Amino acid sequence: DIVMTQSPDSLAVSLGERATINCKSSQSVLYRSNNKNYLAWYRQKPGQPPKLLIYWASTRESGVPDRFSGSGSGTDFTLTVSSLQAEDEAVYYCQQYYNAPWTFGQGTKVEAK
Amino acid sequence: QVQLQQWGAGLLKPSETLSLTCAFYSGSFSGDYWSWIRQPPGKGPEWIGEISHIGITNYNPSLKSRITISLDTSKNQLSLKLTSVTAADTAMYYCATRLPWFDSWGQGTLVTVSS
Numbered sequence: 001d002i003v004m005t006q007s008p009d010s011l012a013v014s015l016g017e018r019a020t021i022n023c024k025s026s027q028s029v030l031y032r033s034n035n036k037n038y039l040a041w042y043r044q045k046p047g048q049p050p051k052l053l054i055y056w057a058s059t060r061e062s063g064v065p066d067r068f069s070g071s072g073s074g075t076d077f078t079l080t081v082s083s084l085q086a087e088d089e090a091v092y093y094c095q096q097y098y099n100a101p102w103t104f105g106q107g108t109k110v111e112a113k
Numbered sequence: 114q115v116q117l118q119q120w121g122a123g124l125l126k127p128s129e130t131l132s133l134t135c136a137f138y139s140g141s142f143s144g145d146y147w148s149w150i151r152q153p154p155g156k157g158p159e160w161i162g163e164i165s166h167i168g169i170t171n172y173n174p175s176l177k178s179r180i181t182i183s184l185d186t187s188k189n190q191l192s193l194k195l196t197s198v199t200a201a202d203t204a205m206y207y208c209a210t211r212l213p214w215f216d217s218w219g220q221g222t223l224v225t226v227s228s
Contacts, residue, residue: 040214049207049218050158093157097213101173102160 002026002096006105012113019081021108023094028074031098038098041070041079044107045090053092054079086112117219119208121193125226131195135208135219138189146171146211147184149193150218151204159204161193163211198226 003026013019029038037057042050052061054070057077067082081088089112094105121133133149148163162172164182172180181194191208203226208219 038213042215049209049221050215051218052214052216055212055214095158095214097211100160100171101175102211104157104159106157 001101002029002099002103004094004096004103004105006092006094006108008108009106010109010111012111013081013084015086015112016083019084019088019110021079021092021094021110023072023077023079023105025075025077025096025098029096029098030074037073037077038096039070039072039077040095040097041068042093042095043088043090044093050093081110084110084112088112114217115210117208117210117217119206119219119222121206121222121224123223123225125198125224127199127226127228128197129226131193131198131202131206131224133193133206133208133222133224135191135193136189137191137210146213147182147191148209148211148215149182149191150207150209150215151202152207152221153204158207161195161206164191198224200226202226 005024007022039057041054044050053064058070069080071078091107091109093107116138119135145165146163149161150158152158162182164170164184179196183192205221207221209215210217
């Protein structure tokens, strides 16, 4: 199984400031034949299912604000929230879809301070 | 996106069988797989397994011996059965579509296993 490890486990960011979440996979999720990274990011608010934010490591889902961006390749990835809003307080997960079983990170809790 | 609504028993005793159903409505689904995912309290999601629109199943090896996922296309319903449950199976269970990322999700069903 591909193990996804996120860091930090939690962080507190002032409203309007940048939040950065890291995700590391135990093996590369870059498929060289199409040069795509098989990596997605989700946001989960309390009492709700996860919501897709980004796929192919850097493509925003339709309707997702442009303050969310994804970067990275191979085994190291980053989700950045450029200007944290109150509604961004949530737990964020990365997930690989390179090899089954599809696996998620343990989550990063983002709080506003 | 597809609308998903799920239901099933929320409280089970050890050794019983978990049974959940997910109905899908409206929207368009261009992907191939219907999935079940669970999330223990305070932990990250865990993929359970999936079924394609033509009935091909893929299961997480960690659960494979206890899982059955089926699809009734005439009723637009997806089902999950997990046998011999223990306290470790206590979790929120979700159905979801896989594009290959998880696109649409059901609202979740909390399943608690307790004697």
